[in-house]
Amino acid sequence: MxxxxxxxxxxxxxxxxxxxxxxxxxxxxxxxxxxxxxPVSSSASVKIVYVEExxxxxxxxxxxxxxxxxxxxxDNPVSRSAYIAELQKIGIIVRAQNCLVFQGTVELISMKNxxxxxxxxxxxxxxxxxxxxxxxxxxxxxxxxxDAKFNFNKKKNLARERKHEQSEKEE
Numbered sequence: 001m002x003x004x005x006x007x008x009x010x011x012x013x014x015x016x017x018x019x020x021x022x023x024x025x026x027x028x029x030x031x032x033x034x035x036x037x038x039p040v041s042s043s044a045s046v047k048i049v050y051v052e053e054x055x056x057x058x059x060x061x062x063x064x065x066x067x068x069x070x071x072x073x074x075d076n077p078v079s080r081s082a083y084i085a086e087l088q089k090i091g092i093i094v095r096a097q098n099c100l101v102f103q104g105t106v107e108l109i110s111m112k113n114x115x116x117x118x119x120x121x122x123x124x125x126x127x128x129x130x131x132x133x134x135x136x137x138x139x140x141x142x143x144x145x146x147d148a149k150f151n152f153n154k155k156k157n158l159a160r161e162r163k164h165e166q167s168e169k170e171e
Contacts, residue, residue: 005023009022009023010046011046011048013046013062014046014047014048014060014061014062015048015060015087015092015094016062016071016080016083016084016087016092016094017094042065042066043063043064043065043066044063044064045061045062045063045064046061046062047059047060047061048060048061050090058073058074058086058090059072059073059074059075060072060073060083060086060087061073062083071083073086088126091126093123093124093126
């Protein structure tokens with residue numbers, strides 16, 4: 001394994017990626033030396049610190065210990081789902097893999113049909129979450145356009161009737 005690949009694996013691991021998507025058979029192989037049967041430790045961990053524009057730091061840590069994966073947000077142990085939720089708050093959508101581009105991903109995206117590609121980009125940009133709101137606003141716009149057209153035609157008919165009444169009075 002090259003150092004570059006190890007860094008990508010470590011980053012993928014701390015970003016909540018499932019073990020099946022890493023280059024190991026089981027979680028224990030993430031410990032240095034374990035893949036050759038000589039682990040140098042009984043645990044391994046990766047920690048990243050995300051700094052908000054305000055300067056607030058958010059710490060994400062994932063640990064391998066006794067064949068299990070532990071998640072920590074800040075200094076607190078959390079469930080995988082809580083960890084993933086905190087990553088989503090900073091724009092990292094694990095299921096969409098919008099942070100890391102794995103080998104072959106670009107080719108797979110380019111082979112999608114336009115509808116699938118649109119759905120993929122909506123998922124990684126989280127714009128799909130706004131679909132309900134978009135549809136509601138679209139319906140409101142259509143109703144407003146229909147109402148405006150109705151009112152315009154009503155006004156036009158009233159003007160025509162007035163004109164017709166005016167011409168009858170003159171006769």
